[in-house]
Amino acid sequence: MGEERLPFEPLSPVVRRLTRVELLNTVADVFDIQLGPGDLPSLPTERPLEGFVNISTGQTVLPDHVRGFAQLAEALATRVDVPALRRRLGGCDDADANCARRFLEDLGPLLFRRPASALDLDPWVELFETAFAEGLSFDESVPWVLRGMVQAPDFLYLLEPEREGDGPARSLDGASMAARLSYALWATAPDDELRAAAADGRLETQDGVRAQVTRMLADESRLLPVLDRYVVDWARIASIPDGDGLQDELTEAASLYYRRLATEDLGLFDLLTEPTAVLTPALAEGYGVEVSGDGPRTYQVPEGGGLLGQPGVLAGMTNADGGAVVARGLFLEKQLFCDEVPEPPDSLQGLIDEFADAQPANASDREIAEIRMARDECGSCHSAFDPLAFGFERFDFRGRLRTVDEHGNSLRTDGWIPGRFVPGGELQPYADLPDYLSQLAELEQVKRCLVQRQIEFFTSRRLEEAQAEAVDRVLEAAPEGRFPALVAAILTDPVFTTRKVVE
């Protein structure tokens, strides 16, 4: 891949499974059949155990997954238009059994994302012949082969063969790069152009990859749903409760807001401070702004806004144990600073319970947090993250704005960024939420963390300390975090274009 940039620590190549959306998109693109989630009802709900649902180490394979794959195979086999497919692939007009291999030589690369020459098609030809020998016609035999192919690991997983070479890292071959790019930006199989670029070596060069990235970013119909998945996982929106029936609106509005990263001239870091929110009428009412029409719209919200101020994101960051301050503080520490404090030791559990019981009945969340931070045993950790939540005090757990809490306490938005996150180590006060967001957007650690999460999303891998230099390189190439530059920097970086050698 152009100039050798080692030393760096390549990511381990753990196979990852296609997500539900990726499976459905792939079937739609290869067969022109639009299946929906109802066609694979057994497939379990995906949960972002490692940050995003596409991250391999957090993916499980349970019997229900296998059931779901079998249901997908069944739905495909019963709906596929075999004569049309036969005419498109292999040129098998006469439906002669001798044509089966030619047919599979055309189909295999589409389903398994690898040229026919690199695939062993014998098992699938044999499966065809088994069906044919049972007295089925060509067109009746093909669905049985399809059933098998879409349940095969070559289809369900992104398999990336290791190339010959020296050293601990190997660049990906063209077909693997095409698949990585396609699933990263479009959540589907490579199209003709990507496969052609893989075949003629264009994906071996940074310029070639960059050209494909530019082309793919222009297709918003494929790109934007991928961005939706990012923000839903990042802000853990999928699991927010729906007691008030607003879950869909919270999700849609947050997604529409985040899409602006790709559709407008905004940088990733600008998203923290940009004083607007996408709100439906119900959400606008909660936000205290005058409703100006149906459906989700962009509103100016001087008191909040920005990525962290979207109601769906506020609901997501509050969606955890421990009360709003602790839940939000820990979320912000993790998603803005890529930092996590250790769990409280066993010996403190009794103290934590006593503490919770001993608080004045009408104390505000902030007063309780301040008492907590003043105690040595608690404050040594809570001081590191509780203050990160203070700026959001006026928003409740559904992202509704209020000025007093349920006890009548006035709510404030001043606070400070703990010294551990500030160069020099001195805590950094903020006057209100807009001031806080502006300061966050300037912090190097915040920028690095936001970029790290983007890299993790696009590579489908968790980054370790060893890959810190990848964040440096991406930030250097896209210092403002503008989406096209950011994506191009990640997708041309060795962290994306190489894999670690299997030991």
Added chain:
Amino acid sequence: MKLDRRTLLRGAGSVAIGLPALEEMTRSRPAAAQSMGVPERLVTVFFGLGLDPSWQRDFSGALEPYAGLSSKMSMCSVEVGQGSVGGAHCNTATVVFVGERQSSVNIAGGPSIDQRLRREKDPTGATLVSGIWWRRGACDAQAQRVYNPDGSPRPPVKRPSQVFDQVFGQIGGGGGSGGGGSDPEVEAQRRELRLRRSVLDTVMDQVRSLQGGASPLGPASKAKLDQHLQSIREIETQLAPADEILDPVEEPGDVSSCAAQAPTDPNVGADYDRFTYGTGDSAPEIAWPDYQRVFRLHADLWVTALRCDAVRFGNLMFESAGGHTNLRGSYTALGRSTSFPGSSQHDSYFHGNQKNEAELYQHFAQSNIAYFLEQLDDANHLEPNGKTVLDNTTVVIGTEYGWNHSRSQAFHAVAGGSGRFRSGFFTDRTMNCIDFYNAVLLGHGVEADIGAATNVDSEGDGTVILA
């Protein structure tokens, strides 16, 4: 007798649950109970929050529902090692039935004991994970009790009807469905079954080929595909039933006894979903008899699955770690009454330090778990060795804490177990949960080394529970 023996279980209400071709799954076993004696089984049962140590010493308090089962139970208190990540109820819950510390929220440090044993005793058998709960917060592990060898979770099945589908159902309308019909129809069905088998064999060959010595994949990837292959094996007979099932041999007592045992209640509609399964700060209130009805249906399904030898390993859950269901209604036991407060047991009792009320709540929990054991112990359903299903099944009961978030003295018990375990109270012993879990596995002849992977120290001798 041809295939169409779909049994519809119809309750007093309007909900019907399909129980298709039950005999297929009984026949899918290698004639287990009939020719090989009784299979080894291990079911874990979890309940949330925990018991005060003073209630764990006899049957006079929260454990009173087990009094009639005392000769078949071994009671212990264990130290549940602290997990390394996740908040309270999250980090400890991931250690229960596992023993190893986890390294990531929601992913355990190793397999749960039921899966460890399943790999040894029944690697191609099914696993059932089911129950009832409301959990708060973003930690999935609070409602996860079963883990694969790599620590990835097997989330619980929520609705009783889903349990039916999983344990007894088939996918895709394929082999086995349909009625008698003429010979050409039967022949077509046979052909379809043969082709399903060919598809599945080809797929399994593909997975295996990526696991062998020539595989280009690394150990972590191979482990993923191993998990995939195991999952296929678990439901292999549902994906591609053997075509002999088209000519089933009548085995009197087999099908009929299984069908007769299946639960016939219930109003198990979606209505209960919003009360009994979910996440969020505040669960809707549910009257305790309703909660009990849903749990007992889960228990009945488990009993049916065990009696029919459809499942040998897994977990039944009575409330997640953290216990946030909002029960209401007046409950009387132990000569006193309380009114469940309609706010989570966790907040009102545990954080509120209301021991009297908490004991009655836990009495309610234990009475339902005891119900499960009693159904397994039904002398009307003896197994080929003349023992009850409970006698022949190891049921490990466990919870997350002692009193109020204390990780020491978390109640654990073993019931049944084919004479492998002693009965009585051993709650005065100090032992780490790893000692207890290792002892349970040792009872099954498996010398496990739980704790080794994450260097958890042994703190006592769990073998005290062994016969």
